[in-house]
Amino acid sequence: MRNVTGVAERTAPASAIPGPGSEPASPHPVPEAGPAGRPDRAVVRDALGVGVAVGLSGFAFGVTSAGAGLSLLQTCALSLLVFTGASQFALVGALAAGGNPFTAAAGAFFLGTRNAFYGLRLSQLLALPRPVRPLAAHWVIDETAAVSLAQPDRRAARVGFTVTGLTLYVLWNLTTLLGALGAEAVGDTDAWGLDAAGPAVFLALLAPMLRTATERAVAGVAVVLGLGFLPVLPAGVPVLVAALAAPVVLWCEGRRAGRTAKGADR
Template identity: 60%
Template sequence: MTAPHRADSAPGPVPTSGRAADPATAAARARPDAAVVRDALGVGLAVGASGLAFGIAGATAHLTLWQTCALSLLVFTGASQFALVGALAAGAAPLAAVAGALFLGVRNCLYGLRLGPRLRLPRRLRPFAAQIVIDETTAVTLVQPDQRSARIGFGVTGGSLYLVWNLSTLGGALGAGALGDPSRYGLDAAGPAVFLALLWPRLREGGEERSVALLGALLALAAVPLLPAGVPVLLAVLAVPAVALLGRARKGGAGKGGDGA
């Protein structure tokens, strides 16, 4: 009597809620640590090599070897570093150059808000982790399927990138110093070129990113003949709220049009 009743009420094993029925999700969660390390190292080594261009850019801006290396050790966010030395090379006041770099670095604080709940690192490690919260570590961390993989991806990407970036910065600064004036060899264009290379993938996505870039460029170009060096870069930041307000206005107009129809 009991056996047929069991067969009717439970025809097969019931999967637990902890095991996903989606094969893709299950495969992703079974991803080995070695695969995460391999991908993280690839990002860290590839992007870290760009520190060579920053070392050259620092020499172009007439920074000393120690000043250039200190920026990579302490600041460690490529966009802000290139913006700072670029403004200094253009003759901007140090305060204006630092302000522009800080504007670009604010996004790392927002990254930290996303990564904190994902990583849940012990309190004693958080000050060290904050130093490597940048674009690349955020991207690698957020695509991981679980907390263990996220921690591995974050640590390996940040550690390898930090090491290679600082070593290549030293190499670039030493090489540029040995060559003399970098502008004689066209090396003064290396910094801006790498900056644009890092920015280009975002511009290809289109949307608000492209609109902000175009409006910011127009504002900066219009201000160059009128304002001191370094100030046009700060003025270009106004493109962010302008594009945001325009986007809200368009959405509001579309919503009203839809209601009227």
Template identity: 85%
Template sequence: MKEQTAATAPRQQAPPGGPADAAAAKPDRAVIRDSLGVGVAVGLSGFAFGVTSAGAGLTLLQTCALSLLVFTGASQFALVGAIAAGGNPITAAAGAFFLGTRNAFYGLRLSQLLALPRWVRPFAAHWVIDETTAVALAQPGRRATRLGFAATGLTLYVLWNLTTLLGALGAEAIGDTAAWGLDAAGPAVFLALLAPMLRTATERAVAGVAVVLGLGLLPVLPAGVPVLVAALAAPLVLWARGRRSRGSEEEPYDAKGADR
């Protein structure tokens, strides 16, 4: 066998923080710029949550507590949406909890990349959401990953809570939010944030099936339950695609057997 030369031998990827990490370093200014862009764009949508929550009948204190303590937009919108539709708090909380479990999977990945001290991890876990994960994963090295995560988390947390407060106060000032059409602000913002993320055929299929399940079951199931059933869209689509792939692989063998 021919020996591999240094030029042809496959290179091992160095762990974050090593020499390769230093070579691929990204300027702090660029990381901060990206983080602020995401944090400001998404943080301003907290206003829609404040309006939606107040319109659903939650008090100012309850609305602000949700943003301070829960701090995961989709789950917050799901909770107040189910309550506004007349669902009981247990069902509404179950739907919100189910949507929030995705952050646990983000945390498994980020724990390896960030490698934070043990005492910092419980505090950092509160900022493990879609946006901080996306910015952190886009960075080339550990330093940039930590900076991107922290800058995005801080910007988004401050702005989200501030705009939540402003939205709730504004909703109380104008009275009936439904009369102004502001009760639709939350779902509209969430769809606007979600739509650009649906890039592959599988993602679009999952979204389409989820919409059909959610809207189709809305008239027959209690409020808050359709969103739980809509979560079955992902396994259903993946199962269908897997079955179709297996069928296409077996087809040549079936054709050969038919010729015999």
């Protein structure tokens, strides 16, 4: 039997019952590399393209972080230890606006929780050995998830995840360092307009991801909520309020779908 990608799935015999120490089988088997699998060269090319394109935007984070008053060591530590661009931009943006550090951290943490959902899917797709998983978890971000999930088999997914993660991690940290050093050399980043570099890069990365009407609606409502509460709430809090956009839009769409279904039954 072949799945939609045309790669033959390997089915275990009915008698193959997992032992006490083995992991449960996934309800959605992931095909191993087969004759129709993608060549490694093509996967590496795509992964390098994503890693280089996004990794260079670490320069904007370094500039933004230094402009927010963080030291060179603090800026580099964020990229080395946190390594999730949106959360990093949210944190330094809230601090730059004079927000409470705990509020800024809460907003950054909330944005970072999406990586946990990526991890649930990637753990089944990649099926990495246990000793490697804690290290691989640090690279579970938007870009590695997107490249891995786009591959037709497990081998290609592992190659895509590894190359994207390694390229992006190295470049992001290197350009963060360069951006922070450049901001310190420039001095007043506001005078050069570099304080807008972070939000501009974040919007540039976000815009291509809004492919469906629902995603665009969520983004639009989030912008309205964030900007609407910006003048009246402490810095960092509007980000948390904007998170209400997703449940609001989904609730409205559910109500609309329900009315449509009722109308069709009549």
